[in-house]
Amino acid sequence: MAAETQKKEILLPNERKMSFKERWGYTWHEMKRNKMCYIMLAPFMIFFLVFTIIPVCLALPIGFTDFDMAHFPPKFVGFQNFYTMFLEDDVFIGAIRTTLIFAIFTGPLSYVLSFFLAWLINELHPVLKTVFTLIFYAPSMAGNIYFVWQLIFSGDTYGYLNAALTELGITTSAIQWLTDANYVLVCVIIVQLWVSMGAGFLAMRAGFQGIDKAMYEAGAIEGISNRWQELIFITIPSMGPQLMFAAVMQIVSAFTVDIVGRSLAGFPSTDYKVHTIMTHAFDYGWIRYEMGYSSAICFVLFLAMLICNNLIGKLLGKYMN
């Protein structure tokens, strides 16, 4: 008992159990004391609130309505949109499948690929490091030069790929890369991979550079005998934060595959082969102006991204410790 009271006395004011009124009084006092912080935070936060927080939070409420931008207020329809989405809209079910295919290929594959590229680049001479980093990052900087891929995958013999294949005698006639349902998905995945070495890749490159060289020397003394062991026991554990950041970037790009497919295969694509959830939301939002349904789709996408983010965070966290 005596020990308990003694403990209480040592506790700082913000750690002590306070009554509701006391706590709010304290918080209010702290807020007034840090007025300047809020003033400095305000300009960014106002824009952040209006253009990020509110739009994200609006997805669910608008998802419950039938809203076409012209009729105010939006008509409340309850779970109708979600019901239609999962039980009646075959294209959406197809879009989930397509998104998952993209997510598997461009997500983990491009994640592992950018990790290995960063690793290999790190083994080289500093000048070469800079050059290769630039080369691999360039596509995500070049913006929208998808038209070049259209030239490469063009369905006639003007297309670079078709021309090359006929020259080499592999094929005898031109293949419709972007309109044939068998090929279009693979083509779009290749382009998506091409464009995916973004901020996550840079973070990994920097992560490799930041590792203390002494760790490797210590590792060599401890009995690490090849580069794979070095990678698994030293490199990966000391790059946790960068890996996590890159994972977030990867989730974003994997779940929002849309514009590449639309610019390459056209909209709608053959048999909805590259029709992702994002493309579906674009379809209903911008073409049919059914903002309610489109918002419901976006909400489902947000949810999927958040769940995926938490799962990966937990997995990586477990591995690191």
Next chain:
Amino acid sequence: MAKKELKPSQIAAQIEAENAAALEALRKRREKEHRKMEKSKGTNKQVGKSWKNDIGIFLFLTFLGLFMLLPIYIAVVTSIKPVNEIFIMPPRLYAMDPTFDNFKDLFIVANNSWVPFSRNVFNSIFVTVTATVLHVLFACTAGFVLAKCRFPGAKAINKIVVIALLFNSQVTYIMQYIVMAKLGMINTYSALILPLIASSMGLYLMIQSVSTIPDAMIEAAKVDGANLMRICWGIVMPNSKPAVMTIIIFQFQAAWNSNGGSLVYDEALKTIPTVVQQIAAAGIARQGAIAASAVVLMIPPLAIFIAAQSNVMETMAHAGMKD
């Protein structure tokens, strides 16, 4: 009495000296770290290293690198091919008779539309510069406060910023449009500029980078009597130059490539990417002009990135998520 009055100024001078020393020490440490990063690995004793291995890696990376560069190379080559070469069969990977006709064509085509092309160029530059400057100013102050000040709500906001990395403007575009329509921003410059300012990526990088600056330096400045604004712009930002450069580059790229096609419908407000998209809609016949425009669009972000490459790498080293 006189002695007592003198004391505070002496203390101030002492603190100032300590401050300067701390700054100098930090700068030296940064430089050292940087040099360590740059230094070649010639001296280390990593296992399994050999001359043969390095050649293998180099060849592999060169092969992949060629694949990465091929589309960009084709864009450049197509942009300097004369019309008769564009339609040669099979297509060639080089130009026999390079010309700048396509670039001239681009300006003619673009000038023949509703508004002169110079107007679109102005729009692009105006949008990019305004969005970048405002974003950097706001993200720097906000990043400093979130990284270094303790006040009610700071932790919650930090968490929200991390989660918000998931929701970039591509995903929230439709809801953003609804909000902007409600605020009457559609078809104005604000529709193009304001959403770009709120990019959570820049703020996140700033927070991560500022957290590496020692608290003691900020405390010393506080004792000195500097207010938060002075500390932020006088002490913290000069020591976070790489991070500032990095968010300038990222923001510049995002703003320069942003296609506000559905946010503005007035020709006089459209930016270069939107106009290029319209020209590209003419299809394969305008190939040369499209390639020329792609090359023109590509150059500014590329040039800026090359110029500031080492800054970016230093900032990204702090970009990791610690929890």
